[in-house]
Amino acid sequence: MTQKPNLSAGRDYLAIPGPSVMPDAVLQAMHRAAPNIYAGELPDMMPDLIADLKRVARTKHDVAIYIGNGHATWEAALANTVAPGETVLVPATGRFAHGWADMATGLGIKTEMLDFGQSAPMDMARIGDRLRADTDHKIKAVLAVHVDTSTSVRNDIAALRAVMDEAGHPALLMADCIASLGCDVFEMDGWGVDVMITGCQKGLMVPPGVGFVFFNDKAAGARARMSRVSRYWDWVPRAAPEEFFQYWNGTAPTHHVYGLRKALDLIHAEGMEAVWQRHGVLARAIWAACEAWGGQGKLALNVADPAHRSHAVTSLRLESPQATALRDWTQKELGLTLGIGLGMAPPGDPAWHGFFRLGHMGHVNGHMIMGLLGGIEAGLTALDIDHGKGALEAAAQAIAGR
Numbered sequence: 001m002t003q004k005p006n007l008s009a010g011r012d013y014l015a016i017p018g019p020s021v022m023p024d025a026v027l028q029a030m031h032r033a034a035p036n037i038y039a040g041e042l043p044d045m046m047p048d049l050i051a052d053l054k055r056v057a058r059t060k061h062d063v064a065i066y067i068g069n070g071h072a073t074w075e076a077a078l079a080n081t082v083a084p085g086e087t088v089l090v091p092a093t094g095r096f097a098h099g100w101a102d103m104a105t106g107l108g109i110k111t112e113m114l115d116f117g118q119s120a121p122m123d124m125a126r127i128g129d130r131l132r133a134d135t136d137h138k139i140k141a142v143l144a145v146h147v148d149t150s151t152s153v154r155n156d157i158a159a160l161r162a163v164m165d166e167a168g169h170p171a172l173l174m175a176d177c178i179a180s181l182g183c184d185v186f187e188m189d190g191w192g193v194d195v196m197i198t199g200c201q202k203g204l205m206v207p208p209g210v211g212f213v214f215f216n217d218k219a220a221g222a223r224a225r226m227s228r229v230s231r232y233w234d235w236v237p238r239a240a241p242e243e244f245f246q247y248w249n250g251t252a253p254t255h256h257v258y259g260l261r262k263a264l265d266l267i268h269a270e271g272m273e274a275v276w277q278r279h280g281v282l283a284r285a286i287w288a289a290c291e292a293w294g295g296q297g298k299l300a301l302n303v304a305d306p307a308h309r310s311h312a313v314t315s316l317r318l319e320s321p322q323a324t325a326l327r328d329w330t331q332k333e334l335g336l337t338l339g340i341g342l343g344m345a346p347p348g349d350p351a352w353h354g355f356f357r358l359g360h361m362g363h364v365n366g367h368m369i370m371g372l373l374g375g376i377e378a379g380l381t382a383l384d385i386d387h388g389k390g391a392l393e394a395a396a397q398a399i400a401g402r
């Protein structure tokens, strides 16, 4: 009797857009006995850790660290700068902008959405019009998601700054770089971002659980004008602690600190620009393959213009329910997990099964991406999903720099 071979027995590959693959060196750095939180190595490593984090964010300004996920940093950024009853403007290019707006609403902040759909970047002209119309400057902050992980749209944050400046609007510019930091080019100070938030579980290659809020002097001024900020969210002691425990407002996430230290070592040993370039080449290899598949089939990149695509995540359309069938197949047969089509359709809607996403953030290299694409090609073939040929060849050309 011939048995179907098991092709999933090797190392699993989690190709979802976060949490991302963790380097063995990060895992090994975390594998240790409980460290002392009162003196010694752990408190001593904080000043350099902070300096190296700022090098990733490209800022000379401050950072407050929270034990929490991205949602925690959404709330922290707002709690320090925008009072209940004040207004924020949220240009949305995907699900995560709506999530941040929901967080603001929960804090009693008025949110004004400018929705640009699920496949296009922010329309800067519309944002400029809205800001110019706000003559009495009711809008206190613009909440901009740099890369929306649901749609894989990448927004031009420098252009947003320019539009705000042209409109002469004093609102804070806040950027969510949870998906993009350490993957897509980002310059906090160079682009005039006042507040930048991120998490540790994507480009920073550490298990989920720590979030960062970077803020400049203008944002510090907004904090100073707040009549009340909860002790836990207050970024002032966290960014300028007199004692180690103030970094965290309590016990440190000890092992995360070791993991983060190692991840920052890896990033800076490679070099920030080199990290960005690697993500750029790998993203172009993925796009080349997807364009080849889509040539004759139903598979399509969600964002048509490469200039507006993220280098960290790619959202794809595939006739429902084939996207789910493909994900199920690669997971079961190959040990390759692809990302669900998050937020692209209401939960329960069958259209949910017509999207999927690829994470290519952080600890990824050429052979992983070629393996990812090969796995998808095998799935399309096994499931008889109509697709164009030459995808792997196109990806190889991109990787070879042709």
Ligand SMILES: Cc1ncc(COP(=O)(O)O)c(C=O)c1O
Binding pocket: 018, 069, 070, 071, 072, 096, 145, 147, 148, 149, 150, 176, 177, 178, 179, 199, 208
């Ligand atoms: C762009 C973006 N913002 C916010 C979040 C929310 O982060 P978390 O799930 O860590 O709370 C995510 C999560 O994937 C994200 O990708």
